[in-house]
Amino acid sequence: MSLLAASAEPSFSLISTVLSLLQVLGALGVFLFGMKIMSEGVQRVAGARMRAALSGITGNRFSGILTGFFTTSLVQSSSATTVLVVSFVNAGLLTLIQSIGVIMGANLGTTITAWIVAVVGKFEIASIALPLIGIGLPFLFIGKDKGKSWGEVLLGFGLVFFGLGLLKDSVPDLREMLKTDPGTAATIQNIVTWMGGRGFLSVLLYLVGGIVLTLLCQSSSAAMAITITCALNGWLGDLDNPIEVFRNSAAIVLGENIGTTVTAWLASLGANLNAKRAARAHFTFNVAGVLWMLVAFVPFTEMAWKITHLLPDSLRAAKGEFSSFDVAFATAVFHSAFNLANILLLVPFVPQIARLVEWWVRDKSPDSNKTQIRYISQGLVDLGELNLAEADTAIKAMSNVTSQMFDGFVNVLNNPDQDLSSEVARLKEMEDQCDQMLHDITSYLIQCSSHEIGPSNATRITAMLRVVSEHEEATDRIYRLVKTVQRKYEKGRHFSEEQHRELSAICHQVRAILDLCANSLSGISGEMYETANLLENRIDKLRKQHNKGAVRRMQAGGDVPTEMLYTETNNHLEAVGNHALNIIQNAERKSDTGIGARADV
Template identity: 75%
Template sequence: MTTSSRVMLVLASVPIHVVILGLLQVLGALGVFLFGMKIMSEGVQRVAGKRLRLALAGLTTNRFSGIATGFFTTSLVQSSSATTVLVVSFVNAGLLTLVQSIGVIMGANLGTTVTAWIVAMVGKFDVSSVALPLIGIGLPFLFIGKNKGKSWGETLLGFGLVFFGLGLLKDSVPDLRELIKTDPGTAETIRNVVTWMGGRGMASTLLYLFGGIILTLMVQSSSAAMAITMTCALNGWLGDVGDPMLVFRNSAAIVLGENIGTTVTAWLAALGANVNARRAARAHFTFNVIGVLWMLIIFKPFTMMAWHLAGYLQDHFPSAAGDAHKSEIGFATAIFHSAFNFANICLLVAFIPQIAKLVEWWVRDKSPHASDVRLKYISQGLVDLGELNLAEAETATKRMNTITSQMFDGFVNVLNNPHEDLSSEVVRLKRMEDDCDLLLHDITSYLIQCSAREVGPGNADQITSMLRIVSEHEEASDRIYRLVKVVQRKYEKGHQFSDDRHRELSSLCTQVRAILDLCTNALSGVTAEMFENANRLEDRIDQLRKQHNKSAMRRMQSEGEVPTEMLYTEINNHLEAIGNHALNVIESAQRSKESKSYVRADDD
C-alpha cells in the first residue's frame, strides 16, 4: 500500500469531530498569539508612535541607518509585514525614497527574527510563569491608566498574550511520541509521510520551502508562521526528533519559504498606490528571493554551521524540560533565521542602488510627467497602523499648502502681466485647483480611516485639526482660482486699473503672501510670536480691504467706471477671504499644539 493510500485510510478512520476539535484548538491558540501581537503592536504605537514616525521618516539618511531603523521598528511592532507595509505607505507619500525604503525593508527582515528567539526560549521556562504575571500587571492600567499609562498596560497585556498563545500552541499541537502510545497507527502513518517528504535531498528542501510560502500566505503573518513551524518541529511533525538535524533542516527550509511569503503582504498593499510604492514592494520581494536563491546553493554547510552554534548555546542554556534535542532544534532554527537574514543584508547592502534600478526597470512609470497627488490608505490588515500612518496625512496636508501658495503666486503673475498671453498659466492654475479638490477628498477619507483605528488623544486632536486645515486650504484655493477668473474677465472686457489701484492691490497681495508664509511655518509648529503676527497681518488685510472698497465706492459715486470698480472690489474681497482662511489654518495648528501639550502634561 502506498503512503498516500495509508494516509487516506487513517484519515477515514479518525472521527470527524476529533479532527475538527484538534484544528479548532490549534486555531484558537494561534488566535490568542495573533491577538496578543496585535494589542502589543498597537500599544507600542501609541506609546512611541511619534518617535517611530520620526525614526522611519528622518533616521534613514543612509542605507545603514535605514537598516537599523527597520530592525528596531520591527522588533517593537513585532511584525515585518506591518513595517514593510508602513514603508510602502511612506514611499507612497514621498517621505522615503526608493533607496531609503530598501534599507528599512532589509532591517525589517532582521527584526522579525526576534519572534524565532521568543519561541525558542519558550522551552526554557514555564510560559505561564511569565505570561500571566505580565497580563496581571498590564490589566489594571487598562482601567486606571490614562493615555500613555493605558497604552503601556496594553503593551504588557499584549506581550503576555503572545507568550500565553505560544504556550497554548505548544500544548495544542500533539507530540507524535505521545501519540504513538495512544494511536500508534495514525502516528506511524504521519511519520511515514514526513519521512517520505524529508528523504529526497534538494527536492525535499524545495517542498518544505513551498510549504512555508503557503503557510505564510494563509496566516498573513511571518511571526505566526514561524511560531507554527517551530512548534511543529519540536513536536515531531517535521521528522523524528531522534534525528534532530533532519528536523532542523526541514524547519529551516520552511523558514526560507516564509521569507518569500511575507513579501506578498506588501505587494498586495501596494496595489493602487503610486509607482514608487509598487517599486518598494517589488524591492522587498527581489531582496528576499535573491537571498533564498543563494542560500539554497550553500544550504547544507550553512545549516551545519547553525547547528554547531545551537549546540554551543545548548551547553550554556540547558533545557528546563531536560529534552536536549528539542532545545537544540529551537535554537538552531532561531540561529538560522537570524544568520540568514543578517548574511543576506551583508551580501546585498552594497547593491541597493542596483536593486533600485532593477525594480525601476520592472515597474515602469508610464506617465512620468503626470501629477500624482492621490492619497491612499494602506493597511496591513492584522495590525492597525492608524497611529503611524498619520505621517502620510501630514505630508499630504503640507503638499496641499504648497499648492495653495503656488496658486497664489500664479494669480499675482497673471495680475501683474496684463499684456502677456497667460492662457496656459490659467490652465495650469485650474489643474492645481482640481488637485486641491482631490487632496481634500483623499485626506478627509484617509483621516477618517485613521480615526476608525484606536489612536491616542493627542493624535485624535491632530486628526481634527488636519481636517479643518485641509478644508480651509481647499476654500483658499477656490478663492484664488476665482481671482484668476476675475482678472481674466477684466482683460476680456478691456477694463483697466489705474497705477494707484495696481499699487493698492500689490500692497494687499504682499500682506496675503506674508500670512500664507506663516501658514507654511505653522504646519511645522506654531509659536506665540507667529500667532501674534498672523493676527496682526489679518487685521491689516481687513483694514486695507475696507479702505480700498471705500475708495472704490467714492469713485463710483463720482461717475467712475462702475464695472471696473466692481471688479476691483471683488478682488479685494477675495484677497481678504484668503487671509481669513490662512488665519483659520494657523489657529487650528495652534489648538492642535495646545491639546498635545495638555496630553503630555496629563501623561506626566
Template identity: 45%
Template sequence: MYDTLMLLLQVLGALGIFIFGMKLMSESILKFAGEKLRAIMSSMTTNRFMGILTGLFITSLVQSSSATTVMVVSFVHAQLLTLVQSIGVIMGANLGTTITAWIVAAGFKFSLASVAIPIIGIGVALSFLKGHKRRHFGNFLTGFGLLFLGLGELKGSVPDVKSNVEMLEWITNLSNYGFLSLVIFIFLGTVLTVIVQSSSAAMAITLTMASLGWLNFEQSAAIILGENIGTTITAFLASLPANVAAKRAARAHLMFNLLGVTWMLFLITPFSSLVIWTYETVSSAVPGFILKDNELTTKLALFHTMFNLFNICLLVGFTGQIAKLVTKMVKDRPDASRQTTFRYLRTFTLGTGELNFREATNAFQRLGDLTKSMFQKFIEIYEHPDQDMSKQVKEIDALEKESNILTDELTEYLIRCTSDEVSEETRELAYSYLRVAAELEEIGDCCHRMTNRAVRRYKKNRLVTPLAEKEVVQFGKLVERFIDLYSSKLSSEVSAADMELTIDFEKAINEKRKELRKRSVNRMIESPDNVKPELLYIDIVNTCERIANHARNIMQSLPKTHD
C-alpha cells in the first residue's frame, strides 16, 4: 500500500512539473507578445483559411489550444470575430496543438531531461535581469526546461510492465471487445483530458505509457482521439456565462472534434495503415530521420498530426453548415436584441487575462461612448423645453443603468486581470483603466442628475431668460467638445499636445462657468421672484463644470505617448 501511494505521488509530481512548465511557457509568451497576438487574432481572420493559419500560429506559440479557443470564445462574444471565422481559428488551433505531441516524442528520443537543468539555470538567470522582455524570455526558458524535466520524471516514474502483469492484462482485456474497445479507449482519453484539464498533459501520459509498453498503437490512437474531444471542455466552460454567439463558438469546437472522431471511428484501420506507410516512407527517404529510433511515439505523433490535418481538409468546406448546425443547437434569446451590457466580461478564465484584455478595452470604449451619448441627449432635452422629450429622458435613464452595470463588470474584470499573470504593461494599463472607469461613471451620474434638473425645470416652468438658456446650450457645446477629446483618446495614447488642449479646455470652461454664475446672481438681485429657476440654472452650470473636471482627470490618467 505504501509503495503504491509513493508511486502515485511520484507520477502526480512528475505530471505537475510538466503541466507547470507548459503553463509557465504559455504565460511567458503571452506576456512577451500578448498585444501582438491579440492584433493577429483580430486582423488575420478575414477568411476561413487565414483563420486556420492564425489558430495554428498562435497555438504553436502559446502551446495551449485551450488558451486559443477560450480567446476565440471571448472574441466572438465581443463581436470581433464572426461564428464562421471562429470555426477556422479553432481548426487551426487543433492542428497547432499537435506540436506538443512532437515535442513529447522528441523527449523520448533525446535525453532532454539531462539538459533541462542548464536550460532552467539560464532561464532563472535571465528572469532576474532588468527589462520585462528579458524576464519573460527567461521565464519561457525556465518553463521549457521544466516541461522536459517533468517529462523525464514521468517516464521514470511509470512502473515497468513486467512488474505489473495484472494491470497489463486488464488493459489487454479492454481490447477484446472489437469496435466497442475503440469506443472505450476514446472514452478513457476524453475522461483523462477532462481530469487533467490539459490535452498536452494527457498526450504526455499517453505517449509515456505507449513508450513503456503499456499501450499499443491502436489503443494509444483511440485515446488520442478521445483527448481531442476532452480538450473542448475548457472552451465550453468559458462559454457558460457568455452570450449566445460565444456559446455557439464553443459548440462549434465540440462539433468539429466530434465529427472528426466519428468518421475516424469507421476508418481508423486504413488510416492507421496510411500513417504507418507515411512513417516508413519518410524513414527510408531520410536516413537521418531524428525520431525513427522511437517508432511508436513518433507514429502516434504523426497520427495526431495527420488526423487533424485530414479533418481540416475534410470539413473546411463545411464551416457554413457547422455554423448553421450550432445556431440551431443554441437558439437566440427572445430579448437578445435588448442585451446591451457586456456580459462577456464575466467569462474571465484564469491564465487568459493577457489574451482577453482586449475585451476590457472594448468595454472601456463603450463606457466612454455611453457618457458622450448621455450628454448629447441632455443638451437636446435642455434645448427644447417646449417639446415632449420624455423619450429622450427614458433613453438617458436606460443609458445610466447600463453605464453602472458596465462599470461594475469592468472594474471586477480589471481587478481580476491585475491579479492574474499578465505583463507589467498590461497591469499598468489596467490600473489606468480603473481610474478612468470611475471618472466615466461620475460623468454618467452628472448627466443623469442634470437631466432630472432639466425635467423639473420644464414641469414646474422654472425658466430663466431666453438669452441665459441659450448661453447654457453654448456652454454645453463647449463641454461636449471636451468630451469628444477624451472619447477619441480612450483607445489610444495621450500626447503632450492633447494635454495642452486639455488645460485650455478646462481653463475656458472654468472661466465661462464663473461668468454664467455671476450673471445669474445679478439676475436674482434684479428679480428676487426668479430665485428657484436661477438656482436650477446654477446647479446645471456647476455640474457641467464638474464634468470638465472629470474629463481632465481622464486625460491625466490615460497612457501617455513617449516623445
C-alpha cells in the first residue's frame, strides 16, 4: 500500500501543477480578451478623434509624445500603438521624427496598466468587475452604434478587472504552497534563490526573463500583470525582504520594455524604408533607456521605493507597516518614473536617433522609400478602425495622380509640334500605378472590413471602395485621351484653332471638377456638391455642343477622321467629369448628408 501511495503522490502532484498552470492561463485569457474588447470598443467610440490626432501630428515632437500617451492610454497596448505608427510611416502619414515622438508617448501610456494591476490587487475585484459587466452587457443587445460600442468598453473593462482578479487568485502563494505542495514550492524557491542574491547578474537574469515573458505573451500589459501578481505571491523572492522582491520585478519590467519592441519590428518586415527605421527607432529608444537605467538601477529603485511610501495610506497598509501591495505600487511607480525619465533624457536627441537608424537601415534601392498601403496589425488588438486613416491618405494620393495625369494629357494636347513620346510613356506608368493602387487599396479595405468595425465605418468603407474604383476608371479614360491624341499625330490629323479653343474650354471645366473632387476627400459641403453638379452639367452641355458642331462640319464636307477623333476626345473628357462627380457623390455619402443620382458614364 505504501508503494502505491508513493507512486500516486508524484502523479497527483503533476496533475495539480498542470491544473494550476491552466488556471493561470485561463485567467490570463480572460484578461487579454477583456483588453481586446475594451480596446476595439474605444476605437469605435473615439476612433475618428484618435485617427485625426495621429494623422495630424505636426513636426513638434512633444505633441507626438502627448498623442502617443493618450492613444496608448485608451487602447491599453503600446504594441498596438507602435504597430499603428509603423503602418502610418509606411503610408507616409508620419515622418520618422514624428513617429519617434509617438513611440516615446506610447511607452509612457502603457505604464497605466501597472497602476491598474496594483489597485485591483488591493480591492475586492468582484465589487468592480461584475457591476461593470452588468452595466455593459445590456448595451450589447439593445444599443446601436455608439451605444453598443460603449457597452463593449464597459464589458471589456469589467473583463480586464475580472481577469486580473482571477490571475491574482490562480497564482498560488508560495508560502501556502510550502504546506500543500512542498516539492513544487521547493523547486521554485531554489530557482528564485539561484537567480537572486547575485548582485548585478541577478538584475540581468530577471531582465532576460522579462524579455522572454513579453515575447511569449505578445503583450507588455499582460507581462506586467503576471510580473506584479507573481511578486505579490512570493515568486520573485522572500516577501520578508520586500526591497529585493521589488528590484527583481523592476528588472523584469526593464526586460518587458525591450520585449515589446519585437512586435513593431515584425510589423515592419516587408514595409518600406521609413517604416523599418521607425521600428528600429523604437528598439533604439527602449534599449538606450534600459542601458542607462542599469547604471542607475540601485539609486533609482531606492527613489521609487521611497516615493511609494508617500502614497496615500488607503492604497497601502497602515502607515509605517510593510504590505505586499507596496511591491505592486513600487513596481508601478518605477515603471512610470523610468519611462518619464527616459523621455525627458532622450527627447532632445530625437534627431540623433533618427540619424542613427538612417545609418542603420540604409537606402539600398531607389524604390525602398516609396510609400505603400499595407495592412499591418497584431493579433491581440484589432486596429481596423484606426487603420482607415491610412486608406484615406492612399486615396488622396490616388486623386493626386489622377490630376497629374490630366495635366499631362493637356500638355500633350497643346503641344502638337513637340516630340512628347517620353511624356506619353510617363503617363502610361501613372496609369499602371493607379491600377496597382486600386488593387492595393481595395485589398486593404477588404481586410479592414473583415474585422470588427462600427456600422458607420462599414458604410464609409463601401464609399471608399467606390471612390478608388471611380479614380481608376477616370485614369483609364485620361490615358485613352492620351492615346487618341497620339493617334491623331500619327495619322497626321490637325485640329483647327476653333476645335482647340473648344477643347480648352471643356478641359478647363474638367480640371475644375477634378480639383473639387480632390477637396471633397477631406470633407464636403452642400455648396461644393451644388458646384460639382453645375460643373458636370456644363461639361455635358459643352460636349453636346462640340459634337453637334463636328456633325455639321462633316455634313459640310469636313475631314471625317479628324472630326471623329475630335468627337471621341470630347466624349472621353465628359466621362472623366462624370467619374469625378461620382467620387464627390460618394464623399457626400460618407458624411451622411444625402447624395444625388449617379452620373452616367
